[in-house]
Amino acid sequence: MRTSASRWPHEPVLVDAVVAALQPASGGRFLDGTVGSGGHAAAILERTSPDGRLLGLDVDPHALGVAGERLGPFGERAVLVRANFATCDEVAHAHDFLGCDGVLLDLGLSSLQLADDARGFSFRSEGPLDMRADPDLAVTAADIMQRTDERELARIFADYGEEPEARRIAAAIARRRVSRPFATAAELGRFVAGVKQHRSRAIDPATRVFQALRIAVNHELENLEQGLAAAMRTLRPGGRLAVISFHSLEDRVVKTFLTRESRDCICPPHLPTCVCGHRAGLRLVTRRPVHPDAAEVERNPRARSAVLRVAEKIAS
Numbered sequence: 122m123r124t125s126a127s128r129w130p131h132e133p134v135l136v137d138a139v140v141a142a143l144q145p146a147s148g149g150r151f152l153d154g155t156v157g158s159g160g161h162a163a164a165i166l167e168r169t170s171p172d173g174r175l176l177g178l179d180v181d182p183h184a185l186g187v188a189g190e191r192l193g194p195f196g197e198r199a200v201l202v203r204a205n206f207a208t209c210d211e212v213a214h215a216h217d218f219l220g221c222d223g224v225l226l227d228l229g230l231s232s233l234q235l236a237d238d239a240r241g242f243s244f245r246s247e248g249p250l251d252m253r254a255d256p257d258l259a260v261t262a263a264d265i266m267q268r269t270d271e272r273e274l275a276r277i278f279a280d281y282g283e284e285p286e287a288r289r290i291a292a293a294i295a296r297r298r299v300s301r302p303f304a305t306a307a308e309l310g311r312f313v314a315g316v317k318q319h320r321s322r323a324i325d326p327a328t329r330v331f332q333a334l335r336i337a338v339n340h341e342l343e344n345l346e347q348g349l350a351a352a353m354r355t356l357r358p359g360g361r362l363a364v365i366s367f368h369s370l371e372d373r374v375v376k377t378f379l380t381r382e383s384r385d386c387i388c389p390p391h392l393p394t395c396v397c398g399h400r401a402g403l404r405l406v407t408r409r410p411v412h413p414d415a416a417e418v419e420r421n422p423r424a425r426s427a428v429l430r431v432a433e434k435i436a437s
Contacts, residue, residue: 133160134227134424135365138411140164142363142431143223149173151223152213152355154206154348157231159188165225166195176218177201178209180255184233205255207347210354220357226348229367230335232423242335244310244327250303252331252338262334266309267302271295281342281370282333290316290330306331332368342374349378353402358436361406367426372410379405379432406431 133139139161145151145168153162156177166175177192177199179185185201192199204212206226213219234240238248241262252262269277271291278287293316303309314326336342352362362379366372381387382403386395411429418425 132421133157133164134421134427135411135413135417135429136161136164138413138429139225139363139365140168142406142411142429143225143361145169145173145223147171147173149222150218150220151175151225152209152218152221152352153177154209154224154226154352155179155228156188156201157184157227158233159191161225161227162188162192162199163195165223166192166198169198172198174198174200174218176213176216176221178204178206178212180205181231181234182256183237184231187233205344205348206351207344208351209348210351213355219355221355221360222357223361223363224352224355225363225365226345226352227365228341228345228371229365241306242331244306244313244325244331246306248306250306250309252306252335254339258338260338262306262338263303265334265337266294267298277337278330278333280333281336282329282331283369284329284333286317286319289318336370342370345371345374346378349375353382353434356434358434361431361433362403363429363431365427365429367428372428372430375430376410379403379430383432402434403432404435406433 143151143165145165147169149169150173151165153175156162156179162175162177166173175198177188180203182203185203189201200216202212202216213221230242234242234254238246241248241251250261250263250266274294275287275291278284278290284290290313297312310327313330317326320326356362364375366375383401383405385399385401386397387399388395388397407430413424413427
């Protein structure tokens, strides 16, 4: 069974590399922790025919609706649940998916979310400054912009956006919001572009600030750390974890986790003997990250910053 890619809002990134890494086969059980519009999930289900199953998670109800339509032809082989991948082991247990053959985490922002002006993810959006992937979250980007003190705002921009002019931007925002809050995402984007002294030709001046706000609103790095550990618990020995990240902060968390969990000892190097008792639970499959080739980037510009890392669970 093949699903037509042209019917759906975006092409999944590194789909061939993901399929090669996870090695889906008939009867396999897989978990997609960030199912989005279902592109990777469909590719996995096609290759696990006739009886393989997939559990797809997402916090975004709109994404789940799109994924449900896309994966409809697979019937009961596709199980979709609104949940955060940070608790994917608990969700897997509840739906009899523990001992999976593979887990996929495709991090970052989906094309569905970027294209929706009402979500405020894009610095070109005239919609409200929201940025919540999960609409049930209490705090929006507008709340952070209006209520967070200048020092903490600068820290968010520096730590989560790696923005070199974080202090300057935070100070300008603090002055401006006294008289008038930011009403739309595009308004904030234009303001940041006007404040910055140094501009890259490669990215919009507001890119790093918007990345930082999105990470802060959705607790992305905390969820990633929890989700990696939960994914490891979800796998059977020999099962594989594949993670696609789109910026250096995410990739650093992934690399650190996979490296640590592939070592028997994680003691500080100055200690003469091991005292941690840690034992490796993973084997690195990709010693170096996998990047999309030039043809994929030309066909799908969103793929240009994608990085795939893969590890295999070993028996404890």
